[in-house]
Amino acid sequence: MTTAQVTMTTAPETLTKAQKILQGIQEKFGVALISAENPRPDRLFLKVRREEIRPITDYVFNTLKGRMVMSIGTDKTPVDGHYEVSYLYALDAEGIALNLKELVPENDPVVPSVAGIVTYANWNEREVYDLLGVKAEGHPDPRRLVLADDWPDDVFPLRKSVPYNFKPPVRDVKPPMRELTEREKKSTIVNVGPFFPTLEEAASFRLFVEGERIIGADYRGFFAHRGIEKLTDNVLDYNQIPFMAERICGICGFVHSACYCMAVEHAAEAEVPPRAQYIRAVMMELERIHSHLLWLGLAAHYLGFDTVLMQSWRIREPIMWLVEAITGNRKTYGLNLPGGVRRDFTNEHCDKILEVIAKIEKEAGELVAAAAEDHTLKMRLVDVGRLTPEDARLLCCVGPTARASGVNIDARKDFPYCAFPDLKFKPAVQHTNDIWGRLLVRAEETFTSIDLVRQMLARLPEGEIMAPVGNIPPWREGVGVAEAPRGECVHYVETGHDNRPYRWRVRAATYPQLQAVPYMLEGMHVADFPIIVGSIDPCFSCTERLITVDRGNANKLRIYEKKDLLAMSRRRTQELR
Amino acid sequence: MISKIKEALICLRAPRVTFRYPLEPMPAPARFRGRPTIDGAKCIGCGACAAVCPPRLIDIHGEGTTRTVELNFSRCTYCARCQEVCPVGAMQCTTDFETATNDRANYSVKVELAAVACQSCGTPFITQRMQQKLMAEFQPAWMQQRNELPEWLSLCQSCRVEKTGMTMGRNIKNG
Ligand code: SF4
Ligand code: SF4
Numbered sequence: 001m002t003t004a005q006v007t008m009t010t011a012p013e014t015l016t017k018a019q020k021i022l023q024g025i026q027e028k029f030g031v032a033l034i035s036a037e038n039p040r041p042d043r044l045f046l047k048v049r050r051e052e053i054r055p056i057t058d059y060v061f062n063t064l065k066g067r068m069v070m071s072i073g074t075d076k077t078p079v080d081g082h083y084e085v086s087y088l089y090a091l092d093a094e095g096i097a098l099n100l101k102e103l104v105p106e107n108d109p110v111v112p113s114v115a116g117i118v119t120y121a122n123w124n125e126r127e128v129y130d131l132l133g134v135k136a137e138g139h140p141d142p143r144r145l146v147l148a149d150d151w152p153d154d155v156f157p158l159r160k161s162v163p164y165n166f167k168p169p170v171r172d173v174k175p176p177m178r179e180l181t182e183r184e185k186k187s188t189i190v191n192v193g194p195f196f197p198t199l200e201e202a203a204s205f206r207l208f209v210e211g212e213r214i215i216g217a218d219y220r221g222f223f224a225h226r227g228i229e230k231l232t233d234n235v236l237d238y239n240q241i242p243f244m245a246e247r248i249c250g251i252c253g254f255v256h257s258a259c260y261c262m263a264v265e266h267a268a269e270a271e272v273p274p275r276a277q278y279i280r281a282v283m284m285e286l287e288r289i290h291s292h293l294l295w296l297g298l299a300a301h302y303l304g305f306d307t308v309l310m311q312s313w314r315i316r317e318p319i320m321w322l323v324e325a326i327t328g329n330r331k332t333y334g335l336n337l338p339g340g341v342r343r344d345f346t347n348e349h350c351d352k353i354l355e356v357i358a359k360i361e362k363e364a365g366e367l368v369a370a371a372a373e374d375h376t377l378k379m380r381l382v383d384v385g386r387l388t389p390e391d392a393r394l395l396c397c398v399g400p401t402a403r404a405s406g407v408n409i410d411a412r413k414d415f416p417y418c419a420f421p422d423l424k425f426k427p428a429v430q431h432t433n434d435i436w437g438r439l440l441v442r443a444e445e446t447f448t449s450i451d452l453v454r455q456m457l458a459r460l461p462e463g464e465i466m467a468p469v470g471n472i473p474p475w476r477e478g479v480g481v482a483e484a485p486r487g488e489c490v491h492y493v494e495t496g497h498d499n500r501p502y503r504w505r506v507r508a509a510t511y512p513q514l515q516a517v518p519y520m521l522e523g524m525h526v527a528d529f530p531i532i533v534g535s536i537d538p539c540f541s542c543t544e545r546l547i548t549v550d551r552g553n554a555n556k557l558r559i560y561e562k563k564d565l566l567a568m569s570r571r572r573t574q575e576l577r
Numbered sequence: 578m579i580s581k582i583k584e585a586l587i588c589l590r591a592p593r594v595t596f597r598y599p600l601e602p603m604p605a606p607a608r609f610r611g612r613p614t615i616d617g618a619k620c621i622g623c624g625a626c627a628a629v630c631p632p633r634l635i636d637i638h639g640e641g642t643t644r645t646v647e648l649n650f651s652r653c654t655y656c657a658r659c660q661e662v663c664p665v666g667a668m669q670c671t672t673d674f675e676t677a678t679n680d681r682a683n684y685s686v687k688v689e690l691a692a693v694a695c696q697s698c699g700t701p702f703i704t705q706r707m708q709q710k711l712m713a714e715f716q717p718a719w720m721q722q723r724n725e726l727p728e729w730l731s732l733c734q735s736c737r738v739e740k741t742g743m744t745m746g747r748n749i750k751n752g
Contacts, residue, residue, distance in 0.1 A: 240631040243656045307584050314594050328610035328670075334656045342661065343608065363587075370583035 017094045018044045021064065029056055034103075037477075040266065042096050042415065045477055050085075050102035050111050057087070057100070057114040066091050066098060067409070068396045069490050070507035071124035073132035075159045077106045083134050085111050087121070088479065088492065092414040097479045104134050113139040120396035120512055131158040143176035146222045157230055164230045175220055177206075184208040184216050190526060192565075194223055203514070205533075212525050217518040229504050237500045238264060238472065242336045245491070248506060250331070251294060252484045254287050256491070256506070257336040259480040262417060263493040264338040264501070267478030270469040274461040276340035281419035282353070282456050283323070283333060284482065285449040289357070290319040291485035292442045292449075293364060295537045299439065300371065302530045303380050304570035308371055315363045318356045325352070340466035350457050357450045368443045380573055381436040385520040385532035388433055395516045399487020399509050400445065401536050404430045404437030411483035418482075423455050435535040442537075474502065484509055486537045510538045527572035530565060605672040610657040612673040613650050617688045619667035622646050622704035626659035626668050635659065644692045644704045650676075651684040665710070695733035696726075697740070702733035 015023065018038050025046070026033055032052035037045040048056055060066040066089035074084040086101040102111055111128075113136035115121040125136035126145035133156035136142065147157070150171035155162060193204025203221040207214050228244055236244055245260040246253040258280050265272055293316035300308035320330040326349050327333035335341045345353075371377055387397070392405040402409055410427035412420045428444035430437035472495050480491040487509030496502030513536035520532050596603055605611060622644045627635040631654055636647045648659075648668075657670040667688075678684070692701035693708055708730055716727060729737060 236631065239629065239658075243631045243654050243658075247654075307588055311584075311587050311591065314591060317594065325606040325608065328606075328608045328657065329655060332654070332656075334610065334654075366583070366587055370580045370587060373580040373583070375580070 016041055018042070018096050021091065021094065021096065021098070022046075024064075025056070025059070028059060032056060039269075039477075043266070043479060044096055044098045045101065046099065047101045047103065050104060053087075053100065053102055054112055054114055054117065057117050060089055060098065060100065061118050064089075064091055064098075065093065067393070067398075068118045068120050068124070069097070069488070070492075070505065070511070071121070071128050072099075072492055072503070072505045073128040073134060073158060074494060074503045075132060078160050081106050083109055083132055085128055085132075085134050087114070087124070088490070090409075090414070090481070090488070092409045095414050095416075097415070097481060099477070099479070109134040110137050111135070112137050115139055118396065119394040120515060123511065123515055130156070132156050133159065141178060143178060146225050148223075148225075149173040149175045157227060160233065164227075164233050164235055175204075178218050180208070181216070187215055192529070193220070203538075205517075205529075207521065207526065207529065209526055212527070214521045214524050214526060214529070217521045219514065219518060221514065229506065232496075232501045232504045234498075234500075237498070238469075239337055241501070241504065242338075243332075243334060245506070246332050246334065246336075248508060249484075251291050252287050252486065252489075253331060254283050254333050254335070255482050255484040255489050256508070257333075258284060258418070259482045259484075259489050259491040260493070260504070260506075261336045261338045262480030262482065263478040263491040264472070264480075264495075265469065265478070266480065267476040267493050267495050268338070268469050268472040269476075270339055271467055272340050273464040273467050275344075275463050276465045276467075277418040278456050278460050279341045279345060279465065280336065281417075281423075282345075282453055283327075283335060284418070284484075285453050285456075286319055286323060286353070286357075288449045288485045289360065289446055289453075290316045291537075292446045293319075293360075295442060295485075296368075296371070296439070299435075299531060299534055300377070302534050302566065302569055303377065304566075304573045305371075305374075305377060308367065311367050312364070315360055315367065318359065322352060322356045325349070337466070339469040340464070342466065344465050345460070350460065353453065354457060357453055361447065361450050364446060368446075372440075372443070376573060378436060380528075380531065381434065381439060382432070383434050383436075384524060384528050385435045385438075385535050386433050387516055387520050391516065391519050395519070396512045397487070397516050398512060399484070400428075400438050400441040401487060401513045401516065403428060404435075404441045405433045406431040409488075411481050411488045415481040417480075419456050422459065423452055425452055435531060438535050472499075486510060487513065510536065514538065525572065527568045530569045605674055607672070609672040609674070610655045610670045612676050613648060613653060613655075613657075613659060613668060613670045613686075615646060615648055615686050615688050616667045616669065619665045620646055620688045620690065621665055621667070621706040621710050622688070622690045623664060623707055623710075625662045625664060629658045629662050631656060631658070639692060639701060642692050642694070642701050644690045644701075646688040646690070648686040649684055650686070651681065693731075695736050696731040697736040698733060700733050703730075 018041060022036050022038065022044060029052060032049045034047040034049060061068065069088040069090050072086040072088060076082050076084050083104040083106065084101055085104055086099050089098045091098055104111055111134055113125055115125055122141060123145055125139055126142060128134050129136060129142065130144055130146040150173045152168050155168065187208040187210050190207040190209050192207065194202055202223040203219065206218045208216040231244065232241065241260055242257040246257040248256045293312045297309040297312035323333060324330040326345065327335050327343060335343060387401065387405045389406045392402050392407050398409065406429060408427060408429050413427055425448050428441045428448060430440050474495050474497050476495045478493045482489050489509060490507045492505040493501045494503040517533055517536065521529065524532060622637065624637050627637050632652045634649050634652060638645055655670065659668045660670045690704040690706060693703055693705050694701050711730055732740060
């Protein structure tokens, strides 16, 4: 649909939400808008002139109250001589995903930076430069983000000319450090990492510390960047990617494969049978229940409440057995393919699900009640790791992290997918802006999920579970959005030839949340550090080393192992008792 | 303090949750997707499994008149896609999950099948079983009875293309 058609063929009162938004942009920016597509009521794909991206961004972010989801950089030079740089926004109130795409000529790979308007664009633009070589002009901190420090400066892996298995030689290069403020220069620097206890990514934080207090932090991560998006170049095809997507996260993998499949189904305009939609949604909610119980245990563990860890993981385990019996594996369910799901629920499965969640409801209820009354626990969490609603919005945080800061967004409500249009629930929102709030949000969500599963099983549609997608025409775009336990998960697919996407882009919830961590750390005790980072639920697991640098004598390194870090955090709990 | 008592009660009421595995066997559920294996008596060497395997662990290669279907499941993702697409039920994901071994060769399953030669150029191009299966599914009964091979099943791809090209050329010439 061209922009002209929208205005000519439709009277104002019959305009859909998306068309109204499009009209607003058209009136305000006129020729800056090159083309517009509205393939589904809740998707709006615009091509805009890159010279005008700043005012348009300002309008979308500040006037339309859009939330930036991610940037997408695509190398289209073999097709039409352009790089494409897109910013995907979620207009949560309207439930519309809005994509702003800039065409960037091959001989001038530069776009104006919008990080001054949307703080969250910071990482997104650095990532586009790292992977595609399109520079964000005027970026406040254009350090390398995604690629390894010793990766060659002039090789941009997402360019189609770079082979997927290209391996540059190892070099000895120092990691990029940011400029320190005067105050930070005088502070003690505490290095945490490079193997930070997060399951998906090894990460490194530099904390600037005055006495016990953290005054600033810098982050370097992506050490485990696996380049899976590149595999769509010529390795994986449409039906193989779900199994790759499922391995993005070590806990909530199912939501990734579901989200990818939704993106492909949207692009292919394929209908998924209702029963498959419900099965997907049930599995996603089961995943949320076990993920939140896992988090509760870990959070308590960092604070020294190991009974809560033991009990919440014990309570969680029956879900793992349940999904194993249904799908064939306790973690990688392998259920999703574009078009539906591969294995059906039997009646016995449904009964078993109800039985397991009833037990969890009772046991988790008791555990949460006991933990919530725990005075010491509360003291460790209230007013710790604060994130104001304003910062949460500027950093485009999602999930429990955003909802605990009063940002009322939930993809299940705002972008209802699978079975969610039929279901009744209220997103859990807290206004405490701290870790205590994040705990309350997750606790409430666990019980909401139990209720949602009951609602779904009570009305589980009969019928097929898979509808063949058929041949997928090239150059279609699809965006899959789903609420993962950690927050909104988004997959973007642009279809290509040879039965595989031309571009596949993934944004997991931890991407915005991690950028918020330095804000949460400010003014906090070093001993609060593990629980603050843990509060965004980045899947803690890998072992950790913490190095303090004595600035008087740079050779004198103190190395803290994970146990020291834990001991420090726990000592603080003891002190409070 | 009350919360501590509550926590203690929860712990005391909790039943034993660990298993005696590996001292006692622990069978996996029926739908479990475990170690894949190929039933050599059934496999026809069609290659469907090789085409769908995400980590590309199944290889079909030929030497002379044998075609080998080789599965090396050391990097298997246990997706069971191979099992799903196998037209004859030869590929099966068992419920076996104890795959630790000291010898990498234990991760490999090989099925060797006889291949038939192209009637025109003599290159082996298809497994015997595949040819039989195709014949059983697509040939009219009278042809099967006379055990007659249709041309399209007895020529390799390049000869078939050449032949079709010639026929087409003739047809065009003849109007
Ligand atoms: S189960 Fe999946 S990964 Fe394993 S051999 Fe079969 S197709 Fe390949
Ligand atoms: S195992 Fe099945 S799918 Fe694979 S080659 Fe043999 S018959 Fe074909």
